[in-house]
Amino acid sequence: MELEGKVAYITGGSKGIGLGVAKSLLEKGMKVAISGRNQKSLNEALEVLGYSDNVMAVVSDVTQYADEEEVVRAITARWGKLDVVLANAGVGHFSPIDTMTFDQWHQMINTNLTGAFNTLKATVELLRQSKGYYMTLASLAGTNFFAQGAGYNATKFGVVGFTQAAMLDLRKYDIKVTTIMPGSVATYFNGNEPSEKDAWKIQPGDIGKLVVDLLTMHPRTLPSKIEVRPSRPDLKGN
Known part of the structure; x- marks a missing residue:
């Protein structure tokens, strides 16, 4: 893909990984839309990214399909197409399963898993037109379970399975699909x-x-599933 002038949409793009990816794509001459639930955080992200014709920020809660539809309408109204989507929005609550609350469980399922579905569902027709690329931000927690991670593990295992099945469904349209599974990342998570x-x-x-x-x-x-981890975890605490 020639990146100059291509259009990307990143959910959860106001900080952390989403903001880091937005910076990298802008440096390559792409146009980037970011979304998040909080206008204040989006404004702070725009201060970092720089106000220009190549950047836009839209409030959206990925748990609400109608919000994602509105983002897509805003992107197409401004730039007329969509080439790359990164479903990055996510939350995590960590506690033993017997003390995990219903609210914590549903927030993780609705944001991490249903959110990825909503984002793809809202963008897939544009990706078919552009023969574009859909990516999800999963985690090494999507293959490695751990104590106090039942809810988070469930969502990230789900994201990995969802993305890989979507890859098989969509590659006949020349849509590429990848899930990225990081270990520890220096974010606000x-x-x-x-x-x-x-x-x-x-x-x-x-x-x-x-x-x-x-x-x-x-x-x-097509690298359809990528695990990425710190190369020197032994330096933790040094």
């Missing part, structure tokens, strides 16, 4: 405040570079 202590972790810009590499790979090749 789960209340973390990124700082020097996170230097050992994957950085959001590293995921951005990975997305660029996927988009520029020869179309005959």
Whole structure:
């Protein structure tokens, strides 16, 4: 894919991985729309990305299909097409299954899993037209279960399965589909405040570079599921 002038949509794009990917795509000359649930956070992201004709931010709750439809309408009204989608929005609550609340369970299922479905459902026709690329941001928690992770594991295992099945459904339209499964990333996830202590972790810009590499790979090749992890976890705490 020649990236100059292509249009991307990133959910959960106001900070962390979504913001890092947005920066990387803008640097390659793409037009980027980001969404999030909070206008204040989106405004802060626009301050980082820079106000230009190549950037737009739209409030959307991915758990609501109608919100994602509105984002797609806004993107097409401004740029007339859509080439790349990254379903990145996600939340995590970690507790033993016997103390996990119904609200925590449903928030994770609705955001992490149903959100990825809503985003694809709202964008798939445009991706068919552009022979575009749909990606999900899963996690190594999508193949590795752990104590206190029942809800999060369930959603990320689900995202991996959903994305891989969608890949098989959509490749006949020349839509490429990939799930990216990171380990520890230096983001605000789960209340973390990124700082020097996170230097050992994957950085959001590293995921951005990975997305660029996927988009520029020869179309005959599809890395459909990618695990990526810190190379030196032993440096944690140093």
